[in-house]
Amino acid sequence: MALAPQLLEILACPEDKGPLYYLEAENLLYNPRLTRRYEIENDIPVMLIDEASTVDATEHDRLMGVITESGITPTFDA
Numbered sequence: 001m002a003l004a005p006q007l008l009e010i011l012a013c014p015e016d017k018g019p020l021y022y023l024e025a026e027n028l029l030y031n032p033r034l035t036r037r038y039e040i041e042n043d044i045p046v047m048l049i050d051e052a053s054t055v056d057a058t059e060h061d062r063l064m065g066v067i068t069e070s071g072i073t074p075t076f077d078a
Contacts, residue, residue: 001043011075012045013038019074021067029075030067035060 002024003011011020014033020029020038029038029045036052038045046052055063066072 003040003043003045004042007045008075011045011047015049015052019076019078021063021072021074023063023066023070023072026066030063032060032067037063 001027003047008022008068009042011022011029011036012018013020013036015036016031016033018031018033020031022029029040029047031038035055035057038052039056051067
C-alpha cells in the first residue's frame with residue numbers, strides 16, 4: 001500500500017529537515033544529502049534518526065538512478 005499523498009507532502013528528514021524521495025517499490029524514504037534511508041514498516045515511515053541507515057556510494061548511485069529513471073520528485077520543494 002502506498003503512502004498517502006497528504007502524508008508525503010509533510011514528510012521531511014528529521015535530521016536536516018529537508019525533503020525526501022519516496023521509493024515505493026523499495027519501501028523506503030531517501031535523503032540524498034545525508035545518504036540516509038528511512039524504512040517503511042507496515043505502511044508507517046520509521047522517521048527516527050537512530051533507526052535510519054547510511055548507504056555507501058554504490059547504493060547512493062543506484063538509488064539516485066532509480067529516482068531519476070522513475071521521475072520521482074521530492075516530498076516537497078525546498
